[in-house]
Amino acid sequence: MSDPVLLINVILLVIAVVAAIAAMWTRDLLGAVMLMGIYSLLLAVEWANLFAMDVSYTEAAVGAGAATILLLTALTRTGTREKAGPNFHPTALLTVIVTGALLIYGTADMPRFGDPQAPATVNVAPEYIAQNVGKVDAGEDGPENDFGDHVPNAVTAVLASYRGYDTMFETAVIFTAGVCVILILRPLSPSARRETAQSQEGA
Amino acid sequence: MSLFATFNSIAFVIIMMIGLYTLIARQNLVKKTLGLGLFQTGIFLMYITLGVRDGGSAPILQEGADLAYSNPLPHVLILTAIVVSLSTMAVALALIIGVREEYGTIEADEIATIDRAEAKEDHEA
Numbered sequence: 001m002s003d004p005v006l007l008i009n010v011i012l013l014v015i016a017v018v019a020a021i022a023a024m025w026t027r028d029l030l031g032a033v034m035l036m037g038i039y040s041l042l043l044a045v046e047w048a049n050l051f052a053m054d055v056s057y058t059e060a061a062v063g064a065g066a067a068t069i070l071l072l073t074a075l076t077r078t079g080t081r082e083k084a085g086p087n088f089h090p091t092a093l094l095t096v097i098v099t100g101a102l103l104i105y106g107t108a109d110m111p112r113f114g115d116p117q118a119p120a121t122v123n124v125a126p127e128y129i130a131q132n133v134g135k136v137d138a139g140e141d142g143p144e145n146d147f148g149d150h151v152p153n154a155v156t157a158v159l160a161s162y163r164g165y166d167t168m169f170e171t172a173v174i175f176t177a178g179v180c181v182i183l184i185l186r187p188l189s190p191s192a193r194r195e196t197a198q199s200q201e202g203a
Numbered sequence: 204m205s206l207f208a209t210f211n212s213i214a215f216v217i218i219m220m221i222g223l224y225t226l227i228a229r230q231n232l233v234k235k236t237l238g239l240g241l242f243q244t245g246i247f248l249m250y251i252t253l254g255v256r257d258g259g260s261a262p263i264l265q266e267g268a269d270l271a272y273s274n275p276l277p278h279v280l281i282l283t284a285i286v287v288s289l290s291t292m293a294v295a296l297a298l299i300i301g302v303r304e305e306y307g308t309i310e311a312d313e314i315a316t317i318d319r320a321e322a323k324e325d326h327e328a
Contacts, residue, residue: 003257006207013214013248020218020241024225029233036237043244051261051273052251058285067240067289074233074296078303082231083310089228096227100220107212114208114257116271121256125274129262154262154275155282163279170283177290181297 006113008049016042025087030080033071040064054155128162129154211252219245232299232309236292243288250277250284 016039023035040063047056111118151157159167188196218241225238254274262275303309306317 005255005259006210010207010210013210017214017217017221020221024221024229024234024238024241029231032234032237036240039241039244043247046248047251050251050255051259052254052278052281053261053263055247055251055278055281055285058282062285062289063244067292070289070293070296071233071237074300077300078233078309082229082234083313085230087228089224092224092227096220096224099223100216103216103219104213107209107216110209110212111253112208113211113252114255114259116257118253120253120274120277125254125272125276128275129264129272152264154264154272155278158275158279159282163283166279166283170286173287173290177294180294184294184297184301 003114005049009046009113012042012046012049016046027082027084028080029075029078029082030072033068033075036071037064037068040067054153128158211248215245215248215252217245218242218248230311230313232302232311233296235311236295236299239295240288240292243284247281247284250281253277 019035019039019042023032023039026032026035040059044056044060044064047053047059111120115121151160222238222241222243222245225241226235229235229238254277256271256273258271259273260270262272262278264272299309302314306314308314308317
């Protein structure tokens with residue numbers, strides 16, 4: 001337990017799991033959204049603790065910020081009360097226990113936390129860091145900086161170069177989602193509404 | 204010690220299962236969407252944990268320093284996944300608003316009851 005990273009990791013995850021259970025337990029949807037915001041912010045701290053700085057920023061901005069705003073906007077149109085009902089659902093509990101047991105059985109041979117001999121650490125990661133994929137040579141006349149004109153952030157380098165298509169089609173996904181939201185929420189035009197009414201009368 | 208060293212493998216399964224339980228047990232569509240989001244963050248936790256190294260540091264290279272950098276690849280994958288999860292949530296919420304306007308409720312069992320009643324009417328007519 002001498003490793004502070006591991007200790008903070010365990011504390012943060014315990015608080016996060018409590019926040020998640022509270023968010024799922026409550027019948028007040030507004031409270032659930034707020035608790036999910038807290039959960040996201042805790043995860044953002046957790047990512048920073050696990051040295052994933054870029055993921056931490058994104059989680060804080062997208063998970064705790066944008067997602068909460070989206071959910072609140074949706075709640076203004078749907079109402080904030082969830083119908084009362086039984087909290088105990090035998091089928092769901094059985095499914096969850098079986099699936100969870102299988103997953104935990106599958107993680108039994110995963111490397112321990114921070115293992116320097118883990119396959120993910122020894123195989124490709126050193127290549128990315130050594131080559132610093134995506135490094136840009138600015139040429140002799142280019143600007144001089146402390147990093148020899150390379151991109152110092154390996155995440156930026158991999159994101160923009162090695163996984164450039166991934167990033168490009170990610171924007172396509174966002175665009176498609178935006179178009180879908182507009183098409184679903186757009187009110188029907190008067191002519192389309194007349195057509196729908198006519199077809200219903202005909203039937 | 205060994206319990207804490209494998210703590211994250213258990214924690215990500217617990218988070219995913221909380222989300223899965225909500226998806227199955229709760230009828231409210233917004234609550235189901237929240238459960239789906241929870242399920243996704245469990246997967247993020249697994250990926251980020253795989254990139255961690257003992258005595259590590261963020262994968263931001265420093266000149267002349269021999270540091271144990273974290274694996275940058277899981278970070279890149281999860282950056283994409285976070286944005287995609289927001290997109291799916293946005294479309295899901297738009298559909299839920301549409302359902303609410305059409306049916307006047309966002310509880311899955313009430314919607315099924317309305318659907319069955321309508322189907323019965325159509326059958327009799």
